[in-house]
Amino acid sequence: MRHNQLATYFVIFLMCFTSSVFSQSKKQKELEERRQELQREIRQINDLLFKNQSQKKSQTSLIEDLSYKVNVRKNLIKVTNQQANLLTREINANQKKISELRDELTTLKENYAKMILRSYKSKSEQSRIMFLLSSSNFKQAYKRIQYMTQYSKFQKEQGEAIKVKTSELQKSNKELLRQKDDKQKLIAENRVAQKELEGELNQQQSLMASINQNLSKYRNQIKEKQKEADRIDKEIEKMIREAIASSNKKAGKSSNTSSFALTPEDKALASSFVANKGKLPWPVEKGVVKVRYGKQPSPIDRTITIQSNGVRIATEKNADVRAVYKGKVLRVQAIRHGNVLVMIQHGNYITNYTNLSKVFVNPGDMVDTKQVIGKVFTNPSNGETTLKFSIWKEINTQNPADWIFQM
Incomplete structure (x- = not known):
């Protein structure tokens, strides 16, 4: 016992x-x-x-x-x-x-x-x-x-x-x-x-x-930079609203709505996009996120809050920009101080790629995941190569870190 x-x-x-x-x-x-x-x-x-x-x-x-x-x-x-x-x-x-x-x-x-x-x-x-x-x-x-x-x-x-x-x-x-x-x-x-x-x-x-020694000068620079980012975001939102209105008009729906009138194919694409949340590839092959999504204190002056509706990715010179998922090119647009923007629609979701020097697609083109759509612009004065990337669900921004693998 x-x-x-x-x-x-x-x-x-x-x-x-x-x-x-x-x-x-x-x-x-x-x-x-x-x-x-x-x-x-x-x-x-x-x-x-x-x-x-x-x-x-x-x-x-x-x-x-x-x-x-x-x-x-x-x-x-x-x-x-x-x-x-x-x-x-x-x-x-x-x-x-x-x-x-x-x-x-x-x-x-x-x-x-x-x-x-x-x-x-x-x-x-x-x-x-x-x-x-x-x-x-x-x-x-x-x-x-x-x-x-x-x-x-x-x-x-x-x-x-x-x-x-x-x-x-x-x-x-x-x-x-x-x-x-x-x-x-x-x-x-x-x-x-x-x-x-x-x-x-x-x-x-x-x-x-x-x-x-000259903090007021740098504070003004930060504020001006934020104003410019806000202006680009408003421009992107305006383009999305225009795309929604155009899409809904074709479908015979009200053009004063903030939601896409989706076809069965669009709904299937949106569901597929959502199913891959957290597993989407990076829009560049090699990069680091310098500015993350959301509100954050400025590293220069922590009393100033920066609002980012996407992410800013530093990458290598002459880097390819890749579509993070299959979809339809909705817009290719030159933006003041933002170079060229490419907008890709995935049902009622949209991915935006801003600060491109070259673009290899046109509105209406169907693209595949990881397809090269352009090149990132390199600032000749300081050598910085930065892609601004954002994800929208219609007119609402999303945190790219929730969607892109290990961001």
Whole structure:
């Protein structure tokens, strides 16, 4: 009875321990994937925003780029710290497991040694045949045979248990060494990242000191930039309203509505577009998001709020612009200070690609996912190649990060 209870407690402990280790391993895998993503993002930032230092960027662009890089670097350090802390917990749990395994192994070996000794003494004092012959009846003799068989079986099981525990202990020791090695590598990487962050923060402070000498000038620049972005957004909304009115007029519906009159084919396309939410490809093959969707403080002056109805993606020079999903080209339009805009309709959803230097499609064309529709414009004065990308559901903007894969 006592043996069965101990076995039950051990199984429960093993199940709890295995569940805890699995949970930690899953979390460790998630953190490692996030760390790899952030490292890739930093490499892209260096390649796309800081590689060509010969071009003269404005102070505002430099501080924007540097602030972005600092934030990503801080996130990388934070995730690496989380990994190291989780490894510390795993190491402590493993050390506890090793200590318990050693104690169990010692107990098993001691019990096994006592069992062998008893068996040897029993054999020397009295042979098995005499033990059986001394039985008072057949039933007792049968029970003695069963006892000897079970005892022999139990001996073998104890021997096998010792082998299993020894193997488990060796495996745990090996795992412990790997965990300690991984932790040291993470600590070393974080030291390097911390040093790079310090350099970037010093550079950021130096730039901000220069900007603060004439802050009112930069505030005005930010406000003018925001006005220009708002103007382009209003122009896009006006084009969408015109497209809705035209579409509804053809369908014999009221032109004063803010919703498309969709054909069965349009509805199917819209459903397909929604079904791929979060899985759509990037509109450029290589890029980093400099300005995200929604309200956010300006990196120059955090008292000023920036409103972005899409994302601003920095990419490489002469980069191709790709349709993020199949659809119909609704509009190709030159915009003041925004170069050329391409608008693609996916049922009642519209994707907008602004700041193109070349366009390879025309209104009415049907395009496929990842089809090249143009080239991103590169500003000759500062070398910046930036695509403005937005998603609309009729006249309402959407957050592109919810739609584009890993944005």
